[in-house]
Amino acid sequence: MFIRLMLTLLLLVAGHAQGAEQSTVLVTGANRGIGLELAGQLKAAGYSVIGTARKPAGAKDLKALGVRVEQLDVTDAASVAALAQRLDGVAIDLLINNAGVGGQGVNSIRELDVDAMAATYAVNAMGPMRVTQALLPNLEAGSGRTIVNISSVMASIKNNWGGAYDYRASKAALNMLNSSLAKELGKQGYISVVLHPGWVKTRMGGESAPVEIEDSAAGLVKVIAGLKDADNGKFYDYQGKPIPW
Ligand SMILES: NC(=O)c1ccc[n+]([C@@H]2O[C@H](COP(=O)([O-])OP(=O)(O)OC[C@H]3O[C@@H](n4cnc5c(N)ncnc54)[C@H](OP(=O)(O)O)[C@@H]3O)[C@@H](O)[C@H]2O)c1
Incomplete structure (x- = not known):
């Protein structure tokens, strides 16, 4: 509660709360963990929040926030298309691709299930692209034009301490996808x-x-x-510190 109050004050000071009051954010994987908390804090800061869950019926904590809850499995093309259809005409200012999986938790090439790596990529790397692509008309209709892909320090090749093969690789792929996205959409003010x-x-x-x-x-x-515009394509931690690629 205290953090939410401080955050609202902070956004007011930064001059963003005025915008936030008319802004819409969509957060994927918002039924628990970081996504749920992001949905709550952004609502407290004045955003109109759309939180997605694979199983909305069980998303009690998300519903309790009083936000719009939508079904979404980021690996399922039909689910993504159906979401885009339900949101037709809804302007989105900020898209947070937060949904993710930890993968196999395998630290040795001897144990890695190479074929199963695709499942981790499907959520962590392809998922954010699938959702961004489908919701581009909504982002076009908004004025915020901000796309946040939740990655991980474990995507950093420079700082790799080993292990977690599929998770690291899927998030490194996400980083590269974001880089291309930033190059393309940056020209349109994203x-x-x-x-x-x-x-x-x-x-x-x-x-x-x-x-x-x-x-x-x-x-x-x-x-x-x-x-700011100069941050387009960058990789930061939650304290705003740049992370080496
Ligand atoms: N926690 C950390 O220390 C940490 C560190 C670095 C990065 N991250 C990243 O932060 C993000 C959030 O992680 P978290 O710690 O909050 O994880 P979490 O508690 O495990 O929550 C993951 C969320 O993603 C959703 N999700 C999983 N697969 C999905 C799919 N196919 N379609 C749609 N939603 C799906 C889950 O929904 P269900 O409830 O339906 O499974 C859940 O809402 C992830 O991208 C993660 O990689 C986390």
Whole structure:
């Protein structure tokens, strides 16, 4: 609650709350974890929020926020197309491609299921492109023109400490896809970034993660609120620090 209040004040000071009040954000994978918290904090900051869930019926926490809840499986072309149809004519200012999976958790080439890598790519790399492509008319209709792809420090080739083959590769692919997106859409005034949320206490991050969900989301929202044209194509963490590719 305190963090949400501070964030609203921060956005007011930064001059973004005025825009936020008329702005619409869509967050994928918003039924739990970082996506749920982002949806809550962005609503508190004045955004009109659309939160997606694979199974909306079970998305009690998301519904409790009083936001618009929509079904979406980012790997399912029919689900993505149906979402785009339901949102026909709805302007979206900010798209947050947050849905992700941790992959196989395999640290050795000896254990890696190469064929199963495709499933991790389908969510983490292809998913954000599928959703962005389908919702481009909505983004065109909005004035924010901001695309945030939630990546990971584990995508960094420079900082790789090994392991997590498929997860790292899928997020590195996402980084490259974002780079191309930024080059293409940047010419039309879009800002597309990849952001690392920190190592966060979620189902994916686990109990020993040092960053609380609230702090991660508050940091991400602050970074998003401060995005400028020069940030297009960049890779930052939730505290706004650049991450080496
Ligand atoms: N937690 C960390 O430490 C950490 C660190 C770096 C990056 N990240 C990234 O941050 C993002 C959020 O992670 P989190 O920690 O909040 O994870 P989480 O608690 O496991 O939540 C993942 C979310 O993604 C959704 N999702 C999974 N597959 C999907 C699909 N095919 N279609 C639509 N939604 C799908 C899940 O929905 P269901 O409930 O239906 O499964 C859930 O809402 C991910 O992109 C993750 O890679 C997390």
